[in-house]
Amino acid sequence: MDRRDIFPRSLQYLIAIAEYGSYTRAAEALHVSQPTLSQQIKQLEEYLQSPLLDRSGRTVQLTDAGKIFLRHARRAWGELNIGTRAIQDVQDLSRGSLRLGWTPITDYLTCDLLSRYNRMYPGITLSTLDMPQDDIEPAISEARIDIGITFSKPLDSEENSSHTETFTLFEEALYLAVGETHPRRIRKRKRITAQDFGKESLVQLNTDFALRHHIDRYCHDCGIEPRNVIETNSLTVIIEMVELGSLATVLPSTIINTQDGLYPIAVVPELPHHTVSMIWHKSGYKSPACLAFLELASSWSANMLQEKRLG
Incomplete structure (x- = not known):
């Protein structure tokens, strides 16, 4: 490996090994041979002049250097995926994808919104991921999800980081x-x-x-x-x-x-009382599918508030 180059697949392989704790399982998941995966990791370690993985135990563990590098590798891999999706996305929303992160509470409260989105844009693949609320903002920062739907006290919903924006959908007792x-x-x-x-x-x-x-x-x-x-x-x-x-x-x-x-x-x-809110990356890339969801969610929220006033 040239001293100036890190190939994207090396990052993908390291992330997979960290996730599965095994060269064999990571290779199976990525549909590559184990020697190929091992060679890429070896070249990456040579490039960084530091061991990233401890292979001495029953499972493969990250070294201290590996833990540090993995955080950056995940961000870089996320950015590469964003670039790929930006090329593939179609402006007319006939196809594309949207990744949502939410808690077990917010999935119950916003399924109607997802159903409406699917009816409007049937070509968009919706992927949802249940996660603890504290994991949603890091998932946005690392580009693992496009939009998070959170459930928090009203004051908490205003305390998002400088990297994210928040929109309150509605309040729940x-x-x-x-x-x-x-x-x-x-x-x-x-x-x-x-x-x-x-x-x-x-x-x-x-x-x-x-x-x-x-x-x-x-x-x-x-x-x-x-x-x-x-x-x-x-x-x-x-x-x-x-x-x-x-x-x-x-x-x-x-x-x-x-x-x-x-x-x-x-x-x-x-x-x-708690608010159900959307959060997303303030300066990150927003696909057409993401922008369409934000627009629909805004009008859906306004309709809900109107119905509550009339009811």
Whole structure:
């Protein structure tokens, strides 16, 4: 390898090995031979004059230098992908792709928006990725997703970095959600105190997710200790557990109202309201598909607000 050159495939190979922890699995995923992959990594290490991978254990691990270089390699690979997509994108939106990152909460709240987008632009391939909220902004910075859809407290939604822009779609109230056989549902309770909330056995998202952090903070501020008996990263599991038994959870009102087996109970003091917002890279490339989504989301948001006022 010439001292001045790093080939894109070398970056791709390093990223794959870091992801799979194995030369063999990375080669299979990339549909190349293992010797080819090994040779490219060896040349890359020679070029950088530093070992990037530790091959002594059962799995391949990044060295300290490898960890540093991998961050830059991912950004560079992302930029190369952006360049490729920019050439391939068609301005009339007859084809293209759009990558969305969202949390288990926001996918439930914005599926209608995605459905409308698909009907308008059936040639655009939509790819969605569930992730903790704290991972969305880094994914945008590294060009792994085009747009993130977040669920946060209103003040938090304004605190994005200098590299991203934010647009608030709508605001959601949070309620305690219970099922048909829950004692509070049987007694037709419409409102409980924070102290009573602290006595509930809860099934919640795990601590990777922003909603969980805000609920824990609410409990701390109210001087109560939440009884979290089940933690998961799946909203579907949470809904099914609440519908079938005596457990409860905290969900946005829209989700509760669209589930036949869930019933809302207000908590006093009021649980914090949250905003559903879009974020995207301020100065990064925006494909025609991305721009079309931002435009549609803006009008969809305005229609939702109008319907709430009329309702």
